[in-house]
Amino acid sequence: xxxxxxxxxxxxxxxxxxxxxxxxxxxxxxxxxxxxxxxxxxxxxxxxxxxxxxxxxxxxxxxxxxxxxxxxxxxxxxxxxxxxxxxxxxxxxxxxxxxxxxxxxxxxxxxxxxxxxxxxxxxxxxxxxxxxxxxxxxxxxxxxxxxxxxxxxxxxxxxxxxxxxxxxxxxxxxxxxxxxxxxxxxxxxxxxxxxxxxxxxxxxxxxxxxxxxxxxxxxxxxxxxxxxxxxxxxxxxxxxxxxxxxxxxxxxxxxxxxxxxxxxxxxxxxxxxxxxxxxxxxxxxxxxxxxxxxxxxxxxxxxxxxxxxxxxxxxxxxxxxxxxxxxxxxxxxxxxxxxxxxxxxxxxxxxxx
Numbered sequence: 001x002x003x004x005x006x007x008x009x010x011x012x013x014x015x016x017x018x019x020x021x022x023x024x025x026x027x028x029x030x031x032x033x034x035x036x037x038x039x040x041x042x043x044x045x046x047x048x049x050x051x052x053x054x055x056x057x058x059x060x061x062x063x064x065x066x067x068x069x070x071x072x073x074x075x076x077x078x079x080x081x082x083x084x085x086x087x088x089x090x091x092x093x094x095x096x097x098x099x100x101x102x103x104x105x106x107x108x109x110x111x112x113x114x115x116x117x118x119x120x121x122x123x124x125x126x127x128x129x130x131x132x133x134x135x136x137x138x139x140x141x142x143x144x145x146x147x148x149x150x151x152x153x154x155x156x157x158x159x160x161x162x163x164x165x166x167x168x169x170x171x172x173x174x175x176x177x178x179x180x181x182x183x184x185x186x187x188x189x190x191x192x193x194x195x196x197x198x199x200x201x202x203x204x205x206x207x208x209x210x211x212x213x214x215x216x217x218x219x220x221x222x223x224x225x226x227x228x229x230x231x232x233x234x235x236x237x238x239x240x241x242x243x244x245x246x247x248x249x250x251x252x253x254x255x256x257x258x259x260x261x262x263x264x265x266x267x268x269x270x271x272x273x274x275x276x277x278x279x280x281x282x283x284x285x286x287x288x289x290x291x292x293x294x295x296x297x298x299x300x301x302x303x304x305x306x307x308x309x310x311x312x313x314x315x316x317x318x319x320x321x322x323x324x325x326x327x328x329x330x331x332x333x334x335x336x337x338x339x340x341x342x343x344x345x346x347x348x349x350x351x352x353x
Contacts, residue, residue: 001145002014002048002145002146002147002175002176003176004024004048004049004176009145010145011142011144011145011147021140021147021175022046024048024175025046025047025048025149025175025176026045026046026139026140026149027043027044027045027046027138027139027140027149027150027151028043028044028046029041029042029043029044029138030042030043030044032081035080036079036080036082036083036086036097037080037081037082037083038083039058039083039085040056040058040059040081040082040083040084041056041057041058042054042055042056042057042064042081043055043056043057043138043151045149045151045171045173045180046149047149047173047174047175047176047177047178048175048176049176049177049178050068050069050070051066051067051068051173051177051178051179051180051342052065052066052067053065053066053067053102053173053180054101055151055171056081057132057133057136057151057153058083058084058132058133059081059082059084059099059129059130059132060104060105060128060129060130060131060132060133060155060167061105061133061151061153061155061167061169061171062101062103062104062105062129063101063102063103063171063180064076064081064099064101064102065101065102066101066102066180066278066340068178068276068342071207071208071272071273071276072205072206072207072208073102073204073205073208073278073342074100074101074102074202074203074204074205074208075100075101075203075204075205075206075209075301075302076099076100076101076205077098077099077100077101078299079096079097079098079099080099081099081101082096082097082099084130084131084132094123094124094125095124097130100201100203100205100302101203102202102203102340103182103200103201103202103203103340104125104129104201104203105128105129105167105198105199105200105201106125106126106128106129106198106199106200106201107126107127107128107167107186107196107197107198107199108126108127108128108157108163108165108167108186108196108197108198109122109126109127109157109163109165109194109195109196109197109316110122110125110126110195110197110315110316111125111126111197111198111199111308111310111313111315112124112125112199112312112313112314112315112316112318113314113315114315115315115316115317116317117195117315117316117317117320118316118317118320120162122315122316122317125199125201126157126197127157128155128157128167128198131155131156131157132155133153133154133155133169134153134154134155134156135152135153135154135168136151136152136153137150137151137152137153138150138151138152140175146174146175147174147175147176148172148173148174148175149172149173149174149175150170150171150172150173151170151171152168152169152170152171153168153169154166154167154168154169155167155169156189158190162190163188163190163194163195164188164189164190164194165186165187165188165189165190165194165196165328166186166187166189167184167185167186168184168185168187169182169183169184170182170183170184171183178341178342178343179339179340179341179342180339180340180341181337181338181339182200182336182337182338182339182340183335183336183337184335184336184337185333185334185335185336186198186328186333186334186336187328187331187332187333188328188329188330188331188332188333189331190330191330192330193327193328193329193330194327194328195316195320195325195326195327196309196326196327196328196334197308197309197310197316197319197325197326198308198309198336199291199306199307199308199309199313200282200287200306200307200308200336200338201293201304201306202280202304202305202306202307202340203302203303203304203305204267204278204302204303204304204305205301205302205303206301207269207272208267208269208272208276208277208278209239209267209269209301209302209303210239210241210269210271210272211239211240211241212239212269212270212271213238213239213267213268213269213303214237214238214239214267214268214269214270215236215237215238215239215265215266215267215268215292215303215305216237216265216266216267216268216277217253217255217263217264217265217266218255218256218264219253219254219255219256219290220254220255220256221253221254222236222251222252222253222254223251223252223253223254224249224250224251225249225250225251225252225313225314226250228247228248228249229249229250229251229294231249232249232294233251236249236251236292236294239294239296239303240296241296242296242297242298242299242301243296243297243298244297244298245297246295246296246297246298246300248293248294248295248297249293249294249295250291250292250293250294250313251291251292251294252289252290252291252292252311252312252313253265253289253290253291253292254288254289254290255284255288255289255290257284261283261284261285262281262282262283262284263281263282263284263287263290263307264279264280264281265279265280265290265305266278266279266280266343267303267305268343270345273344274344274345275344275345276342276343276344276345277342277343277344278340278341278342278343279339279340279341279342279343280305280307280338280339280340280341281338281339281341282307282336282337282338282339283335283336283337283338286309286334286335286336287307287308287309287336287338288309288311289307289308289309289310289311290305290306290307290308291304291306291308291313292304292305292306293306307338309326309334309336310324310325310326311324312324
């Protein structure tokens with residue numbers, strides 16, 4: 001059954017009340033047409049429950065926005081959803097086209113700061129978000145009385161005499177749902193082993209992030225990245241309003257997984273609509289750690305909640321030197337699963353606030 005607006009409908013009962021499914025929800029393909037966004041292809045998900053998001057096939061199948069009943073859940077960088085043709089792979093240029101949004105994928109061979117590693121010059125957060133997708137498909141599918149909205153595509157990071165990695169992404173949402181499921185498969189299609197680092201840069205923003213917001217979750221350890229983070233360690237899970245000249249604070253968190261092996265972190269604002277939150281869940285078997293990016297500056301007011309497959313956020317060279325660099329052998333693949341959900345006060349019962 002599809003439960004909508006307090007009533008339950010079979011597939012037949014629902015469809016006899018509408019002319020097309022997109023009257024109440026679906027996936028719409030559009031092309032953006034202004035400024036640096038011109039020409040960017042987008043897929044707009046709309047659930048009948050009030051959850052919407054926009055997926056950008058031209059930017060690594062990343063998610064540029066997510067709203068709940070019109071309330072934004074994420075932060076937008078001032079650059080907007082810049083076309084990949086304008087991307088330049090040096091560190092300052094990455095920041096000029098970092099739209100952030102709900103999800104920016106960082107990888108596929110490095111994340112964190114750039115620098116030289118094994119004779120190769122790498123750049124801030126890698127190439128993943130600049131890669132246009134192919135093998136696209138999107139739409140709706142029914143299984144009995146359940147309707148699912150979906151989109152999928154494949155990106156490839158490759159160079160002659162270098163890596164040949166593919167990322168196949170499938171995103172799905174129930175027609176009446178409050179959760180977006182992200183399922184990724186990264187495969188080494190080359191003939192030599194390849195470094196593989198990935199970071200899921202989930203970016204909570206105003207009005208969800210505001211004075212009094214909290215980061216909730218079960219963490220076995222919280223480690224500051226540097227001296228600046230050490231100064232903010234006692235406030236890593238609490239947030240104030242925007243501050244002038246704020247310097248970013250980065251923490252490495254070790255989640256305590258549930259019985260199914262999933263980690264969880266919720267950005268919670270008790271003052272917003274009587275209690276509203278964004279819950280991120282992920283499979284810790286392939287993403288054992290989470291990086292927190294606490295950035296409370298003016299205009300750059302954002303909380304990054306970032307599952308990762310490598311314990312150091314300092315780039316490939318640092319991971320290699322520490323002996324923790326993940327490597328995929330030829331033909332090897334790894335699967336990642338994450339969920340982004342909206343939670344309200346009723347869904348937080350039993351949670352220690």
